[in-house]
Amino acid sequence: MPELPEVEGVVRALQPVVSEKVIRHVQVSKTICTSINQGKACIIKGMDPEIFSDALVNMTIREVKRRSKYIFFYLEKGDKNYVLVNHLGMTGAWFHVHSLKEITENKFQKHIHIVLTFEQDEFLVYADIRRFGELRLLHSIDEYPPLLEIAPEPFLEEALPYFLTKSKLPKYANKPVKEVIMDGHVIAGCGNIYATESLFRMKIHPSRKISRISDKRKKELFQTIVSILQESIDAGGSSISDYRNINGEAGGMQDRLQMYGKKACPICHTNTKQMVISGRNSVYCPKCQH
Template structure:
């Protein structure tokens, strides 16, 4: 699943292609339409397909930003503003093209589920192979309460203190540290990839209970998470499996990962082990991480 750096890469590519453009037409795939009719809520969330399309027509895209792992499109029409929230799920991708034939990889071209046609004919295209992503149209962020529960951005001055305070709560203190730092209400945007890397760099076992880590070490861990997230942003994210930046561009952070997906520890040569934490496979070195 794309994490904060990957979503940031998408936003940086989308913003110059989308800001200031007016939406003339919205086309939704038959797959999504039929799913919605069956009550499965595929991709388009919260409103019927017809209402989603009708509200977006003639909207101007005023801004494109990121909040944690979400993309926010700020829209405006006739003095009324609204918010289109996009989550990439496991395999979502955005393309800014003049025609669908410009989408190079067939796996994305064959799974287009929303096409936003601009008044000049250019397209913003949302493709999603497994359809776990979402497009949610809101009047404002408060209309979808889970968005308000997200932790501060990790780069904000308040983020470390927020993490430390949350980690002290009984509901988190007794959980494995890996589970805690992947919780978006504790740290925004840190998922399995970067939690694995941060814990390896800090030599902390992913299953260690949060309450068994000193305040000093937790501060250092948070600083390492921020460092890794920033490093990945600069590298264009980790292109693992189906993740791509805007228009199919790949990042290079996967070449710098030291523990995620590794069979052997690059530090000591020990065979790595894995365990399930919060439903995710956690790879670690049994010799280096305690």
Template sequence: MPELPEVEGVVRQIRPVAIGKKIADVFVSDTIRLSKTGGKEAILKKIEADSFIEKVKGAQIVSVERRSKYIYFTLRKEEEYLLVNHLGMSGAWFYVGSLLAIPEEKFRRHVHIVLTLSDGNVLAYSDIRRFGEMRVLADESDYPPLLLMAPEPFAEGALQHFLDMSESPKYRNKPIKEVIMDGQVISGAGNIYATEALFRMKIHPKRAAQRISRKRRTELFGEVVEILLESIEAGGSTISDYRNINGESGGMQNRFAMYGKKQCMSCGSATKTLKIGGRTSVYCPTCQK
């Protein structure tokens, strides 16, 4: 699943090609339409396909921002509103002259939303597994979970928020890996970067938050921030389906020290796995205590 660095990379690339342009036309795939007919909500949430087209077509793209793992498109017709996108497991945006220019066939086959811009190019949203989401909102309060997200990890107050939350009754007895991955505690850090940060700190992923000193938790938060920034610089991580808007893979996966490893790069021990928060956690039983 794309995490903060991957979403940040997409946003940084969309901004210069989209801001200020109008959405001249909108396409919604038959797959989405059929899901609505069947009582499901593939990608488009709480809005019908034709209503989505009516809302978005003709709007100007005012800004493109990232909030945690979400992309916020601010659109304007008579007034401003939000198109909020979560990439899910396999969502990807492409900026191309035509859908045939999307580099890989697997993405071309799963294009579900196409925004034709006033310059004639298109922003195409492909989602192989269809776990991504798009919502049209007057503001964040229209979808309350957005209001519960932790501060951005780079923002003033994010460290204190993490410390306070990790000491609260809700989180203090939970495994530290699960605490890091909770978007109400730290925004944007999922399985990949939690795994790497815990390995750097030599902390066992199942250790309860309250069994880690405040000093060590402060250092751990610093490692999370550092690895997120490092990944942004490296263009994010491509494990399977992450691509930027030009169809390029990220490079951070080449720097992993623990995620997906069979052997510890520090001591040579065989790594182990366990389930934490519904995700597979890889760790070194020798280095991480």
């Protein structure tokens, strides 16, 4: 699943190529329409696909921003403002192309679900292999309360004290540290990959209860998370399986990961172990992490 660094990479690539572009036509896949008609939510959320398409036509994209793992397209039509909120889910990807044939990977080509046409031969394409991503067209983010509950961006000054305060709440006290740091209400944008890496670098077992970690260690853990997130942004994100930037290129952070997906510890060479925490597979070194 794309995490904060991967989404940041998409936003940085999108901003210069789509800003001030006018959406002239919107094409929605038959898969989306059929699923929604059968009562199954599929990518376009909270709105009929036809209404969604008609509403977007002639909107101007003013700006693209990231909030946690979400992409916000700020739009304008006449004197009204809108925001198109996108979560990439497990396998969502945007492509800026001049022909759909430029999307060369078959797994994405087969799963194109939204095509926004700007002018002739210029398209912004949303592909999603597993269709867990979502698009919501809102007048403002206030219309979707979960967006208001996300923790501060980890790079902001208030993020650390927010994390420390949240981590001491009774609802989190007996939870594994990994579950807590992957909770977007506690730290924004830290998912399985970067939680795994941060805990390994701090030599903390992923199942240790957050209440058993001192404030000093929590601060160090938070700073490690921020450092790894920034390192990944600089490296273009992690392309473990399906993450691509808008030109179809993979990131480079996967080559720097020390624990995620590893069979042996790079420090002590002990075979790694796995356990499930909060529904996610957690890899750790049984010797180094305690």
